[in-house]
Amino acid sequence: MLEVQDLGIRFGGLHAVRDVTATIPAGHITAIIGPNGAGKSTFFNLISGFYKPTSGRIRFQGEDITRLRTHEVVSRGIARTFQTTTIYKELSVLDNAMIGHRVRTRAGLLDALLRTGRERRDEEESRAGALRALERVGLAAQAGRPAGALTQEGQKRVGIAMALSSDPKLLLLDEPAAGMNPEETVNLMALIRELVSGGLTVALVEHKMSLVMGLADGIVVLHHGQKIAQGTPGEVSRDPAVIEAYLGGHAHGGQMGQTITATTTGAPRA
Numbered sequence: 171m172l173e174v175q176d177l178g179i180r181f182g183g184l185h186a187v188r189d190v191t192a193t194i195p196a197g198h199i200t201a202i203i204g205p206n207g208a209g210k211s212t213f214f215n216l217i218s219g220f221y222k223p224t225s226g227r228i229r230f231q232g233e234d235i236t237r238l239r240t241h242e243v244v245s246r247g248i249a250r251t252f253q254t255t256t257i258y259k260e261l262s263v264l265d266n267a268m269i270g271h272r273v274r275t276r277a278g279l280l281d282a283l284l285r286t287g288r289e290r291r292d293e294e295e296s297r298a299g300a301l302r303a304l305e306r307v308g309l310a311a312q313a314g315r316p317a318g319a320l321t322q323e324g325q326k327r328v329g330i331a332m333a334l335s336s337d338p339k340l341l342l343l344d345e346p347a348a349g350m351n352p353e354e355t356v357n358l359m360a361l362i363r364e365l366v367s368g369g370l371t372v373a374l375v376e377h378k379m380s381l382v383m384g385l386a387d388g389i390v391v392l393h394h395g396q397k398i399a400q401g402t403p404g405e406v407s408r409d410p411a412v413i414e415a416y417l418g419g420h421a422h423g424g425q426m427g428q429t430i431t432a433t434t435t436g437a438p439r440a
């Protein structure tokens with residue numbers, strides 16, 4: 171569904187993503203993993219059109235989208251969530267999902283908040299998209315409640331509905347399980363699986379290896395901005411370069427190091 175070739179971006183002297191060639195197959199869940207600072211969020215920002223690459227190509231369903239603007243990328247069928255999705259807690263769940271639709275399509279956030287003429291013309295379309303999205307994340311019954319009254323998990327679902335409201339073909343989730351407890355994480359995994367069995371393709375950046383290993387069909391591993399491995403969870407967790415990246419001199423330890431160790435050698439946490 172999505173192919174990147176020799177993708178790269180520099181920030182001054184720093185090559186945050188470098189010569190990455192990878193694929194995100196349709197109907198799959200692809201995880202992008204790597205130690206802190208590996209370039210995962212930057213990679214997401216590139217494929218969602220937030221950053222323009224300094225080298226390489228991005229093709230989505232056969233079309234070159236490398237130079238498209240963010241809303242043009244969205245209109246092709248790619249939407250994303252953010253590490254910390256802004257939820258308007260005092261607004262209803264439906265209004266949040268509608269804002270999600272509008273900021274991702276034609277009207278900007280300011281239009282959405284100020285209710286300009288252009289925004290009003292989009293309103294009915296937004297409402298329909300938002301309601302469909304709330305159905306998909308199991309929040310239709312909560313549409314009228316203030317978003318701030320929902321649980322942490324419910325608020326995460328609102329964030330996902332905000333992205334789904336533009337009816338994407340590819341959904342990019344940036345650390346969806348951040349701040350969630352194990353039970354909420356399991357529920358989130360079930361939701362992602364359900365969305366994929368409904369025809370969506372998902373790519374996610376995630377630190378929680380239990381989620382990645384239990385959910386992903388394929389994993390792309392980045393390290394210092396470069397792809398060091400792509401394969402199934404089993405292949406990647408046995409890959410010496412991946413083990414070295416997590417446990418070597420640059421590892422940050424924590425959950426990723428711990429789980430990679432456990433799934434590969436069974437050795438105690440480094």
Ligand SMILES: Nc1ncnc2c1ncn2[C@@H]1O[C@H](COP(=O)(O)OP(=O)(O)OP(=O)(O)O)[C@@H](O)[C@H]1O
Nearest residue numbers: 181184185186204205206207208209210211212213
């Ligand atoms: N807009 C930017 N300007 C300058 N440097 C940036 C910018 N965005 C990211 N970087 C740098 O690029 C590198 C990769 O950062 P990125 O956030 O993509 O890593 P990450 O793998 O998502 O990290 P984490 O796991 O900590 O979220 C880091 O060194 C970071 O400081």
